[in-house]
Structure formats: structure tokens, C-alpha cells
Amino acid sequence: LITELVHKGAMDGVKGRTPEKPSNVVNSVDSMAKAIFDNLFNWLVAKMNIEILPDEKKSGDAGIEAQFAQTTKTVGLLDIFGFENFELNQFEQLCINFVNEKLHNLYISSVFGAEKKEMEREGLQVDLVLPELKVLDVLRLLDNSQTKVAPLGVFNIIADRSQGTLGNDDMNKRVKDMYNNIVKNHEPNAKVFKKKKNTIKFTICHSAKDVVYDSKNFIERNADMMSPSLNKLLLEGTDSLIGKIYSMKTGFEVEEEEAEDPRDRRRRTVAPKTIWGKFSLQIQELMNELAEPLIPKDFTNELSAQAKEVKKVTEPLCEKCDLHFIRCIKPCEKKKDTPIVFVHAMTLQQITYMGVLESIKVKQENFPYRKKHEEFYRLYELLSPAYSEGRYDLLTETQKASKQWDVLCNDILERVFAPLQKAEYERYFAAGKTKILMMGECRAVLEQSRMRASRKYDKMSRMLKRSYKLQEANQ
Template sequence: MTKLTYLNEPGVLYNLKRRYALNEIYTYTGSILIAVNPFTRLPHLYNEYMMEQYKGVQLGELSPHVFAMLNDSMSQSILVSGESGAGKTETTKLIMRYLTYVGGRAVLDDRSVEQQVLESNPLLEAFGNAKTVRNDNSSRFGKFVEIQFDTSGRISGAAIRTYLLERSRVVQITDPERNFHCFYQLCASGKDAELYKLGHASTFHYLNQSKTYELEGINNEDEYWKTKRAMDIVGISRSDQDAIFRTLAAILHLGNIEFSPGKDSDSSKIKDSTSNFHLQMTATLLMCDPDVLVSSLCTRSIHTNEGIIIKELDCAAAAANRDALAKTVYARLFDWLVENINKSIGQDVDSKAQIGVLDIYGFESFKHNSFEQFCINFANEKLQQHFNEHVFKMEQEEYKSEKINWSYIEFIDNQDMLDLIEKKPIGIIALLDEACMFPKSTHATFASKMFRNLSSHPRLEKTKFSETDFTISHYAGKVTYQTDSFLEKNRDYIVAEHCNLLSSSRCSLVSGLFSSLPEESLRSSYKFSSVASRFKQQLQALMETLSSTEPHYVRCVKPNSVNRPQLFENQSVLHQLRCGGVLEAVRISLAGYPTRRTYAEFVDRFGVLVPELMFGSHDERALTEAVLEKMKLNNFQLGRNKVFLRAGQIAILDVRRAEVLDNAARRIQSCFRTFAARKEFVKTKKASISIQAYCRGLFCKENV
């Protein structure tokens, strides 16, 4: 892209559109790879022949491709970003497939490290992906996969880290979205579904809040057996698999337990026989005591100095308690899966190099934005800062190190945005945690304190028609957040009754999910843990990992809102390019020197333009300068080791080089044709003379 004659927004957009029409979905903009979702399969781009073509090839030598971003000779990270439906998950799978190809061994064992790494994808997708408004297979968690290589360049280990699973989706969805894929797969599993007393997905409260049960082109039963196969390959035993699906079935039955008022006004009981059936099934599947399960749902223990007081819960509180249990069990089951995948694959602490692939949720802005969108957009602000530091700050550091005469270019720095969210003691997260610690706090008191402490911040606005909503000016645009469920979603309570219930389960997997809790948390009724603060710590660890590697950026673009091939919506694409920092990178390139070559590379390519100076000269810097002066190019700069060129100058040199080579080719062809024609002429002339001589000889004999 930086080679375009006109490097501006219209030029970038036109270039992407023309390439997209030709199914050229990949385009470079400096060190950024833009990947436009084709919404159709292009197998010719990813077959074994293509993987072999890009193996070991330096960036820029072949056409733009996601395979060209990788080099297993050094530690690096590939950051895949973009909005929901832009193709992040598919791009990540392609990268991992290529890595297992270049770093794989010639073995037939399905349980090789490479195969386990690959099969971890569909397994985590089943438990962590869901249909959203924008995407049928949206990742509802962040994932960083670190693949380790030994001294011979072979894969020797791997580690998977996950971030911020959207736990609230387990108990609440909106039409036409879906819950996590694994629930629908289990309901369609045939005999297994019958074993767990499951019916169609529409019969369960946690699934029927939306009327979307099927996905176009996807068979839930087939996907169930694919998930089971993936479990086999990553090393999950059949007994653990059975426990996993029993636990999923228990969550579905748990969601169908309803409550009615008890004898006292603030108490509750199991509503009817249908609810009692689902309660019995939940207890059976979790292998725990049904009476203790009822007690843990309908009552709460309060520890006081005088002793333990049992408090009855009303119907609404009991339902909220039920949902809290479902979310906790699912979240711990997901963490168990990740942990066991990592144990099965194994890490190589002595690896020579690592390649990390980050697949994380893109920037989100909906009509209603809650705590999840706040955390997701906070993560994207962090990644944008890393992008700024690498693409902009480090680029300008190179100008300094090469001693280039350079005027510093301003770019959008979002540090003030990050301070607003995470700075202690009065950042939004700190104020949210403080509000969560007080039982009587509400979202209104939290919002009031936030506005009181942060009202002067230029990035924060109070909305006109609400006392509790707030608007943040993110790097990608303004987003208004509704705080009504912020406190509830940030509180990750460990409920003593739930822990006691499940830690005593006769199923080793279920009891194991609750076995590592500290003793003090089991003595208290609630143990508060901040989801936002934990997520902030995870992001900080991720940033440290990314900073220790050489980063590459893949910006995935969704070309249209209807998920159709060969449809390119200009305004939508332009907005995504702005949000992803691509156009900001183009602006920096336009103002600076986007093309830079070492003197040896430059002379090797363009030395043909000054053949009269090439003989006997070894000063590559002087030869570079002579080429540029002969071509009458201005405003270039010569650094200590490289030449720096303005946008479009390399294209002028390439055109002139092509002319010189064409002229040389034509001269060679002319000389060769002359040689061939003369050779043919001499041969013909000689034959003619011989024939003439022969004929004259016959004529003379006849006369005699």
C-alpha cells in the first residue's frame, strides 16, 4: 500500500476494493497486513502448495499473505484484530495451521503436539464461541496461543491463555443470538442427550430466550462428535468427557428450576413438579445431595459473632442465586478445559523461539453497552497503545538512530484514556471495585461518585437523559455505557453454600473445580473478587509478553454488514480502517519515509541504472546517492545504514529500472536476431552458390 502513487484515504480504499474484487484479500500497509473477509472459501490460498511457497520466505518477497507474517527463527507475536465478523477466528486458525505445517513432524500419530494444538481450536470454540448479531461464530473470550519451537525449528510445546469469558451469556441471551455452541451440540447428540434427559434446545430457559437454535450450514449433531474427537486428541479421557457433558446438562436443568413464594413473605420454595424434576436431574448429574442443593438455592448463611444465621431468599433472589451458580460452574469448567489442554500439550521451558497468536474481541459499540463491552473496549485501548508504540514511536526511533533529519509527527496517543479507566485511586475500575465492596451501593451511587471525581476528564461525558449512563470517547469513537448491571457483573462472589455443595460431589471432576478454594472463603458467606481488576492484571501480563517479542499486526476487515461475498461497503470499511489505526499509519507513512532499504539491497536492485559507476566502486552509499541524483529524485535522506525514500519514489525507480532492463532485453534480442538472421543468410547464400555451381557444371557438360 505504501507504494501507491497517491497514499491517502481514497487511494487506500480504492486499492482494497479493486484487490477484493479479484479475491486478493490480503494487502500490506507497511508492517500491517489488512485481511478483508471474503465470506466464501478460497482453498487455493491455503493449500499445501501455498504453505510450501511461503515457508522461510522474507516478508515482501511474495504477494501479501497471512503466511508471510511468520518466521520461526525469532520470538514474535501476531496480533489479530477487527470487529465481530471480520474473520479474526478464521485467520487465527489459518496461522496456527501454517505453524503446525512448518514446525510439524512427519508422524501419523493424531496426538502429536501439532495435532493437539490444532484440535484445541474447535474444542475452545465449542465452549467459548457463540452466535451474536454480527457473527455466527463469535469468540466470547480472548485467547493467546504461544507455540514453542526447538533448535531445529520444530514445534516442541504450546501454552494457551484465555481472557474474560462472557459468563453472563450462560444465563441470559437476546434474540437472535445464541448461548455457547456446546449446549446446542449436546441437545442434538441423540443417545447422549437421552441419557442426560435432554430434549430440544427450545425446552430450556437458558436457550429459549432466543428463538435461534440452528446455524446455516451447521449440523449440531455433527459438531458434537467433532468436539468429542477434539477431546480425544487433546488428551481428555472418556470418563472426564462424560463428566463434562453431564455438567453441561446439569446447567441446562438448573436453569429450568423455578421458584414460588414460601410460607414467609421473603422466602421461596421449588415451584412445582416440573421444577422438582429438573432439580433432581441437576443433583443426579452433579452427583450431589438434592436437599443440600435446594438449601443452597433458597437460603443464605450469614456469619455473625453470635453464630450462623440462616436467611431465607425470596423468589427473585433465589433465581439470581441459581443463575450465579450456573455461571460459576460453567466458568470453572471452561478454565479446567484450558488448564488440561495445556497439561496435555506440555510447555517447552528450553524452547529456542516462541510465536504467539492473539485472537481477541474487537472494539464493540451496540445500542446497549454493558460491563462486557466496557472491558472489551478497555482491552482494545491497551492493544491500540501497543500498536501506537510499535508502529509510530518505534518508527520514529529508527529515524533518530539513523540520524535522519526529521520533524516529529503527532499522532493520537490514548494514554489519557487508559488513565481514566485503570489509574488508581480514582480510575473507573477503582471506583467500581470500591462500590462493589459496600453491600448498599447501587449503580446510581457508583455513577454519582464517578461523575463527581472524573467530571473534568475530557474523555468522559454524562449523558443528557440518564443520571447513570456515561459516554467515553474511545480511540475508535464514542460509546455510551449503561451501568445498571456493572456492579453485579463485576462481583465474582464465591458463595460458601455453592462451594460446600459442589466440593462434596461424588464426581471427581466437579469436586475438583471447587477444591482449590482458600479455607477462609468457605467460612464466609461471600468472598468478593473483582472481575475488572483481574482482567486488568491479565492484560498487563499480556502486554509484557507482547513487548518482549517482535509484533506483527493483522487487521481483519468486514467488507459488508450482510456477510455476502463480493460486496464492498465503502463507509463501513473506511470506519474500520480508521478504528484499527491503519489510516493513521498511512498518514505517518505519507508524512515520513515509508520506504527504506539498506545500501546493499538498494545497489543490488538499482545499480543497473548507473552501470558506468559499478565497475571498481565499493562505496554503496555513494552509489545509492548517484542513482537517486541521476533519477533527479529529491527529498530522500541517507542514513547511517539505510536510504529513506518518500512515498512513491520507489515506484519511480522501479519504472526506470524496468525501462533499462527492457531496453537491454530488446538490445540483446536485436543482436540475437541479427546473429540468427545473418547465420541463416550465410547458410542460404552458401547453399545458393553450391546449387548455382552444380547447375553451371551440368550446363558445361551438356555443351561439350
């Protein structure tokens, strides 16, 4: 292991090994530690997933396993850290915050998508209102490789400057060129990018908060300093556990190698050589599994081809899946055994950047009050022309099943809004196939009408009661 770390990678046909620079040795050690940690995490997840499977899934019988896959429902959980903002934010924080922006965008998209699907189910042609989202600008700033339109994304510039052998030229010059290129491309976009004067730092205005990044070590942190010979040593070395952990991710076991599809072998040989290259592919696979189409149709390089394969496999599955989000809010910074204290400003900030307020805004601006036809009628039956024929509470189940609730609901809306300027109020409600959808203005008019009708019927009830008592007294 020491030999592999302190020498440059072995070359075919060459016996001698050239000593490595001390700085590169340190980078190799760091890369190895990160690789072992990454593979260990994946290995543990895979082991746990296998252990919780029922016996028939682990039987080895292909027929039983296929039947199990078709009849069994599963729940997939994704747990991720929130936005990171430290005193010193480097390449790792940029990657983590990028994933959070992607998930934040997916959350907003899923909320809006759910609204759109419900409108389609109700047979309504409605132009939904979507609030302006800063997250889209931030995502374009960080990674613009898919659109192939200027300006270049921050990650794309880092990847470009990470090409070639590190250490053969002046690293300071390379870092400075990278920083100047980032500033040149994004300084005009003051909405989400700010340059720090007399430094190689810059600020990105994330959805959560503004984060200052130090670009000094971006290129080194992005470089994958693991040589192929070091990878092979960890995979085939004397430590069998490390080998098992490594093979779980690389798939280099002999049995799998023999049965491997040639296309998979080809893709593996052209796998990205930088941290960002591997990271971006993982993000694409994750987003496809979470039902977000990321790959444009005209993006045909090798990386997108692999992601397209993932998309082709996962898309049918995603259509059958529901996506849910659990948003965790940290009420205060204290971690001691003290009563829970809610710091209002801190809590509000989290609710804001998590997109909760944005999702509420989407609901508010797109018919926030929705009632099924029968439920709508039961609520506003006092306004129905059919109310005199019998109250809802007195109907039998057979009578309820025979009612045309959609027609009765439309009669209520017609009766309430006919005396008013109906054209003005029509944009505040929509009658769907199964529901009545209302804006606040429509609901306010209906509630006022219901209260007036309630007072009217209450007055009539009291008058009838007095009349009945008088008749009794006169008899």
C-alpha cells in the first residue's frame, strides 16, 4: 500500500516506478479515504437491503423472484443533509448544496406537477400560476452542460480546468484562470452570483441562503488522485473485507465479469475521471429514479447515454410511484437537554428556503378550496333549489347514490352567481368531473350566501314555531 501511495501509477512494460510528489501523496491518501468511505456506505446499504428481504426474494429461483417483484410494494427512503454553510466552504459544500438545489427544484416541480395532474383528471383547462423560482437560476449557474448555452456553469468550468495531469504546471495559475472564468461568466448575474474583491472567493445566492465559497482547492478536490494500480490493490489485496466492499461498487467479481454486457464494459472504461464527473452521473441517476427527466433528447455524448439507459428503466417504475417529502425543521441551535425553544427567525428562514411557502403560494393561486361534488352540496345545500325537496341528512344511501351531484352543484353556483356579475366571478371557480374548485373570492360569496340563507330559514322556523304554538293555544 505504501509503495502504491508514494510512487506514480505503474505502467505496462515499465519495471521502474517514479516517486510521487509529497503533495500528490497527500491527495492520494485523501482520495483513497473518501473512496473507501463511499464504497463502505454503499456496501452497508446494499447489505441492509438484502437482509430485510423476505426469504422468497433470496431463494435464487428466478421465477419466484420475478413474481415477488411484480406483486410486492416497496418504500424507498432518501435521507440527505440540508444546505451547508460553514466558515470555510469548499468543493464538498458546493456539491452538497447543488444536490439540495436539485431536490428543492424537484419538490417544487412535484407540487406543481400534482396540481397540473389534478386539473387534467378533473377535465379542466386551467393556466396554473407558478411563482418565480430562484432555484432555476442557481441550477443553471452551477451546471449548464445540458443546455449547451452560455454562460458555462461553475462545475463545468471546474471540470475543464481539472483536465490534464495536476502538478505539471503552476497550480496557482490554473486556479486563478478558473476563478476568472467563473467571474467572467457569472458576474453579470447579480441575482445569484457575487464576486469577492481581492480574493478568489465568490458568493452564490442559494434558495436557502447566501454561501461564500473559497475556490482555492476546487481543482485539487475535484481531481480523482486514485491510480488504477491503487484501485486494483484495494480490490485484490490481502484484506478480503476491503475487496468485498470495493467489488460491491465496481462489479469486478469474476462471475459478474464473465456475464457482463459488452456495452456496460465500454461505459465503465469511459467512466468520468473526476469527482464531479462521477458525482454528476450519480445525481442524474438519482433524479431519474425520483421521476425528474433530466436528459435532453439531443444530448448524445457517452455520459448522457448511460443516464438515458437509467431513465428508460426507471421511467415505467416512476409512473407507478408516489413521491413524498418530509421536511425537517430545526427549531433552535441548542443541543442540551432543555425544553424545546422555537427561534422564530430561524424557523421562518427554514420554512422559506424549504419551499413550504412557495408550495402554499401555488395552492393559494390555483383554487385552494376543493370539495367533491357530494361534499360541496352537503355544505351549501341551503342554497340549492332542491333543498325544499328534502335535506341531505334525511336521504337514504340508495337516494344518495342516485343523485346527480354535479348537476346539483352547478345549480347552486348558477343560483348564487346569476344575480351578480357572473362573468367577473367565473374565474374564481371551476366545476370539474368530481370536484368543485374555488378561489377565496368564490368561497367568500358562497359563505355569505349560506349565512343569509341560514338566517332566512332560521327566521322562517321561528315563525312557524310561534304559529304552531298559537294554534295549539287557540284549540
